[in-house]
Amino acid sequence: MIERNSNVHIAVQAALKAGAVIMEVYDSPDFGVEIKADKSPLTIADKKANDIINSYLLPTTIPIISEENKQTDYAIRKNWQECWIVDPVDGTKEFIKRNGEFTVNIAMVRDGNPILGVIYVPVTKTLYVAEGNKKKSFKAVLESHDASIENILKKAVLLKPKTPSKTIEVVGSRSHMSPETMAYVADLEKEGCQVTIVSKGSSLKFCLVAEGNADIYPRFAPTMEWDTAAGQAICNAVGVQVIAQDTKAPLLYNKKNLLNPWFICK
16 A cells, blocks of 8 residues: 555655654744744744755756755746645644644645645644545554554555444634635525534644544635645545535646645545
8 A cells, every 4th residue: 555665655754753853843842933924823843844854855867846945936836747745744733732633744736636635644643644546545544653554554444434424524623714705604504404514723733534523514704725735636536526615626836826725625
């Protein structure tokens, strides 16, 4: 399922090592918080994790789009057939709150479509992995950030989306529940659906749908490509689609504007 020295192996190694350094900061008595130009928070964990991930991905010679890297001009990017898309700490607000619901996101896209996804939850040492061409995603709860391939595969459990039922479990954000999302839920209820809200931070919202712990994740609030690429890869591999509300087609990546449109994952 993971071939040694393959791109997915490299991404997994990068995510685990990043997770280890993130936890060093997370477990420290105090860490500083900066506010970036877009008003989003930044910690030393974001910076350290980004450095580690870059150290693993740069040798592949595949270009990188990371939230914490200086972005390459689109005049150059538009010629990339493949690229990595990285969020070193997705859910920095959750990290600051110390609620554990933050992740390391690493994806690879080809011709705008996510073909590989790795999401790592450092607090619980939970790893999600997908290689789109294999049409499978798995989850592994590890004992160490230094887990070997053999140990990861031993712990791997294939993901399976939820079977439809009378109750629709809708994923909402702990930090970003928008009025539009609340209106969407209200519309489902008007149609006679029994709706339960499942709250999670970061890219874990995609994982809930992919592993059958929720039915649908509507996102009617801003996200960037690095917030969604890995989660979309994991969902796609098990038959869950992430559909843009404007085009009614799957989200695409390495766009001129790295801001995503609104979408529904189901």
